[in-house]
Structure formats: structure tokens, C-alpha cells
């Protein structure tokens with residue numbers, strides 16, 4: 142099928158509104174130019190694109206980001222209690238004075254702006270490579286845009302067992318900000334690192350994280366997207382998983398006018414495990430899209446996609462999830478579940494689960510459900526004296542728990558549970 | 571304790587009358603048993619009393635300690651002291667049994683203006699009660715009723731009753747699915763709770779249970795009505811002759 146002919150001016154204007162980043166070294170400039178060419182070739186996303194059928198990309202590509210005044214700072218921000226190496230961005234710009242020193246045992250950390258000017262052999266080869274590979278079979282123009290213009294972010298290389306997580310925190314101070322951030326993570330053989338992300342970031346946020354996990358490496362990623370209502374975000378996560386590697390990613394999204402989180406995971410080595418999970422809760426003007434593409438290209442790997450959406454007052458949830466099992470990727474164990482809990486009749490969930498399998502000895506399953514709170518269970522709780530609102534909240538927490546359980550660290554999982562609980566408490570039924 | 575007067579109930583979505591005028595007076599400290607064929611409306615009566623949706627009261631009413639319970643939310647009825655041990659206890663994946671028990675107990679205490687229990691106090695209490703019912707710690711850790719055997723579910727109902735210390739306990743076929751040992755355990759749990767200020771309404775199919783939990787009165791329910799009331803000997807008569815004779819008498 143031929144790609145639809147698009148108005149090139151939209152793409153031009155997107156590129157024009159992002160100031161050209163400061164000149165970097167030759168290799169980085171070449172990577173940026175390639176990305177720019179990819180974006181021009183595919184064009185900016187439009188609603189007509191099959192991949193954007195359920196989510197209108199217009200707010201993400203419009204000339205102006207919407208206003209989204211920053212909220213009062215939280216008294217106890219997410220992950221504050223986690224002992225972590227904290228790296229803070231303010232409106233998309235790294236703020237060293239608010240951050241810890243970017244150094245810890247077993248991990249090399251460098252600001253992207255420096256890395257793109259340096260000659261780091263592994264970063265040179267990797268930067269933009271997973272994004273570029275992830276453009277087929279489906280174009281991801283906003284990720285190409287990110288590679289073309291990103292100037293800030295971090296380049297993180299785990300060479301051993303990181304003693305504590307790296308925490309990327311995005312603060313937001315301007316009413317209107319159009320922010321692009323890019324991270325590159327490489328986990329060397331046998332190494333492991335946990336990456337945390339949270340914060341409002343910007344009124345419009347484009348973030349890409351490439352994660353390359355070498356053989357026997359482990360990477361755990363937990364992110365909390367919140368809290369402001371008018372936030373727009375398009376994020377991409379590209380992961381490549383080597384032999385016997387372990388990758389787990391969990392995202393909590395609360396509020397936000399429009400969020401599209403794409404995840405592209407490719408198994409290249411045998412016996413690896415890759416899980417991607419998400420939980421979103423939205424009330425009112427809230428549109429949340431999880432778009433996931435998992436490719437099995439090696440033997441005996443396990444992939445899991447677990448997505449739970451809690452929607453009320455006209456909130457919309459979208460899930461597009463694909464498992465592609467290539468020829469020869471035998472013994473693949475692929476699981477995918479996407480479920481929405483609609484707290485009223487105004488909310489909506491669109492799911493497009495897909496399996497494409499070219500190997501005969503695999504076990505793949507997928508399921509998608511959409512429904513209201515179970516009345517029988519609700520009555521059971523109430524008959525024991527639990528008030529209606531509290532009983533509903535218990536049911537919501539129970540509903541999302543399959544996703545939250547994907548978080549390896551119990552302390553962090555409990556924090557996510559309590560954040561969801563607090564969100565529910567703040568809302569009357 | 572509980573006073574049911576000419577209670578008539580139909581299904582909300584269907585033109586189907588299920589209870590056709592039930593009258594029942596339960597005094598404090600007494601144990602009443604209701605027996606009756608399948609489909610006679612026993613569970614419906616227990617659901618309507620505890621506030622399950624889907625039913626419409628077309629006439630009559632019910633009061634507990636003088637309050638019109640049919641006007642209350644299910645949780646208000648619970649806090650006022652009403653408890654239903656379900657015929658089919660509900661599985662709730664994702665909700666931990668302990669969290670559930672503690673939330674329920676503290677919610678009731680809060681509603682009554684009593685001090686809530688902290689985690690340590692609660693743990694101590696639940697362990698003691700669970701031990702009496704031979705419920706092991708593992709069962710408490712699991713999600714509510716998920717993966718429980720039929721007997722475990724029923725024991726969990728009695729555990730909840732023991733913790734919540736209700737005034738009016740309704741047991742809907744708590745004996746079904748129990749082997750002899752489990753039935754003894756459950757009955758002992760119930761008997762331990764018998765007291766002057768607490769009443770029981772025991773719904774059962776079989777006289778068996780009533781050997782363990784000795785009732786003061788036995789009622790026979792058929793087609794949405796109580797058709798006969800007597801002492802424990804009525805249960806024996808049903809055991810020996812079935813319901814046919816009794817049904818024939820009213821027909």
C-alpha cells in the first residue's frame with residue numbers, strides 16, 4: 142500500500158520551529174541529517190495514517206504547543222524516597238545545580254550535548270540506530286524528529302551492577318514549552334541498571350529513549366507521567382535485547398490531554414525476557430495511547446505486554462499492540478493483555494491487538510477487555526461495611542495490579558500503588 | 571432484633587415476583603433456621619436484607635433494632651450490625667484478603683465512631699481468629715477467595731463474621747460444599763459467637779447443620795412465603811419426609 146501523499150509544509154514547519162541544535166561532531170551531524178531525511182520521507186503524522194487512526198496527532202504537530210501552566214510543586218514528588226542518582230531537567234534543559242553529580246560505580250553518565258561532541262565509540266554506533274531500525278515496518282516520524290533536533294538528555298552506559306537507580310526528573314516552569322529530550326542507554330554484558338523517570342516535563346514533550354541491553358544484561362525502567370491536565374506528550378522507547386537479557390518497563394500515566402507512548406522492542410538474542418507494562422488513569426479531557434511493537438527474531442524469548450486503563454468522564458484510551466514472530470524464532474512465548482475499566486458510559490477504549498507469526502513452535506496469546514466495575518464484587522465489599530467509594534477504589538487498584546506487579550522493585554511498586562490510591566481519593570465518584 | 575413484615579420483592583428488570591409476603595420476627599440471642607426447596611427465595615431474602623441491587627420491594631418492609639434497613643446502603647447495614655455469609659462467596663482478584671478484612675473492619679468502626687485498629691493490632695486479632703478456624707496465614711495473604719476451595723471460602727466467611735462481630739448474622743447455605751470436619755469447624759465458629767445480643771438466621775437445605783448449630787425456631791419457605799414454623803423437630807420432619815407433605819398441606 143502506498144503511503145498517503147502528505148502536505149510537506151507540515152513537516153517543514155515542524156522542523157523549522159525546533160531551533161537547530163548546536164553543531165556537534167561529524168558523526169552526530171550525520172546521524173541528525175539521516176533522521177531529518179527519514180522524517181521528510183515519511184512526513185509528519187496525520188490522522189489519515191493507519192497508525193494514527195485512534196489518536197489525532199494534530200496537537201503534537203501544530204505550530205504552537207498549548208498552554209499548560211505548571212502546577213504547584215508537590216510536597217513529596219514521585220520517587221523522592223528512592224535512593225537514586227537524580228538528574229534534573231527544567232523545561233527540557235539539564236540543570237546541574239539541581240542534580241546529583243553524574244557519577245556512580247558501574248555506570249558512565251554524560252550529558253547528551255557533550256556526548257554528541259565527543260568520540261565515544263559505542264555511542265557513535267548506537268545513537269539513532271534503534272530509532273532508525275524502528276522505522277520499519279511502521280514509520281515513527283516523531284521519533285525521527287527527536288533524533289534530528291534533540292540537544293539535551295543523557296548518555297548512560299552500565300558496565301557493572303549499578304548500586305542505585307538513575308532518576309531522570311523533568312520539571313516544568315514555563316506556561317508554554319516545547320521540549321525535546323533524548324536518552325541513550327547501553328547495558329553492557331552482565332551489567333544492570335534501573336532508570337526512573339518522572340515529572341510534567343513541558344506543555345508539549347517529545348522524548349525518545351534508546352536502550353540496548355547486551356547479553357546477560359538487565360535494565361528496568363519505571364516512569365510516572367503526571368500530573369498536569371493540559372500536557373501533550375509523544376514518547377518512544379526503543380529496546381534491543383541480547384541473549385539472556387532482561388528488560389522490564391512500566392509506565393504510570395495520570396492526567397494529560399494527550400499522551401502517546403510508543404514502545405518498540407526487538408529480541409535479537411536467545412532466551413531473553415522483555416516485559417512492557419502500563420497503567421493509565423484519566424478523568425475528563427484525557428487521551429492516552431499505548432502503541433507497542435514487539436519483534437521476536439531469536440529463540441526461546443518471553444515477551445509480555447500488560448496495559449490497564451482506568452477511564453472516566455469521557456476519557457479515551459487506545460492500545461495498539463503487536464507481536465511479530467519472525468521465521469525461525471521458535472519457542473517464543475508472547476503474551477499481551479490490554480484492558481480498560483470504564484467508570485462511566487462516556488468513556489471509550491479502542492484496542493487493536495495484532496499477532497503476526499512466521500514460526501510454528503510458539504505460544505502467543507492476546508486478549509483485550511473493556512468493562513465496568515464488577516457489581517457482584519462491589520456488593521460483596523460493601524456488604525462487609527466498605528463504603529461505596531472506597532470499594533470502587535479497591536476494585537480499581539485490583540484491576541491495575543497485574544500491570545503494577547510488573548515492577549520488580551517492591552518499594553517502587555508500592556509507591557506506584559499508593560500514588561494511584563491518592564489519585565482516586567482526590568476524586569469523588 | 572430483626573423484624574420482617576409482609577415483605578414482597580420482585581426482580582427489578584423482570585416482572586417476576588420472588589418474595590410474596592414474608593413475615594419473620596427474630597429476637598435477640600435467638601437462632602432461626604430457614605429451610606426450603608431450591609428456588610423458594612431463601613437467598614433472595616438474604617440479599618434483599620443486606621442490600622444487593624436488582625430487586626424491588628413492592629410491599630412490606632424490614633427493620634433491624636427499629637431502623638428501616640431497606641432504606642440504608644449495604645455498608646450502612648453492615649455498620650449497623652447486619653452480616654450475610656454468602657452462599658457463593660465472591661472471588662476478587664487483586665484485592666488482598668488482609669487488606670480487605672482490615673478495610674472492612676476499620677470502615678465499620680469508623681462509621682460507628684469507634685477507634686480504628688492499627689496494622690499491628692489488626693494482625694494480632696486476625697491471627698487469633700484465623701487460628702480458631704484453622705485458616706492458615708497463606709490463605710490470608712492471597713486475594714479474596716481466589717483459588718480457595720469451597721470449604722476455604724466458607725471458612726473465610728465465618729472468619730469475617732468473627733472479626734466484624736455483627737449483631738444479626740445471616741448464613742446462606744454455609745454448610746453446602748463442606749465435608750464433615752469442615753462443617754464441625756464452621757459450626758464451632760458460629761456457636762462461639764452465640765450470645766445474648768446476637769441473633770442468627772441460618773439458611774440451609776439439610777438438617778445436618780442444625781445438629782451442630784441448634785436452632786430455636788425452624789421455618790419452612792416455599793414459593794416466596796414462610797409456610798410453616800416450628801421448633802427443631804420441624805427440621806427432623808423435613809429430613810425424614812422431605813418437603814412434599816408440607817407443600818401439600820398449603821397447596
Ligand SMILES: Nc1ncnc2c1ncn2[C@@H]1O[C@H](COP(=O)(O)OP(=O)(O)O)[C@@H](O)[C@H]1O
Nearest residue numbers: 581588606607608609610611612613614615624
Ligand atoms: N437476579 C435474578 N435473576 C433471575 N432470577 C432470579 C434472580 N434472583 C433470584 N431469581 C429467581 O428467584 C427464585 C428464588 O431464587 P433464590 O432466592 O436463589 O432461591 P433459593 O435460595 O431458595 O434457592 C428462583 O426462581 C431464581 O431463579
Ligand SMILES: [Mg+2]
Nearest residue numbers: 612613657743
Ligand atoms: Mg440459595
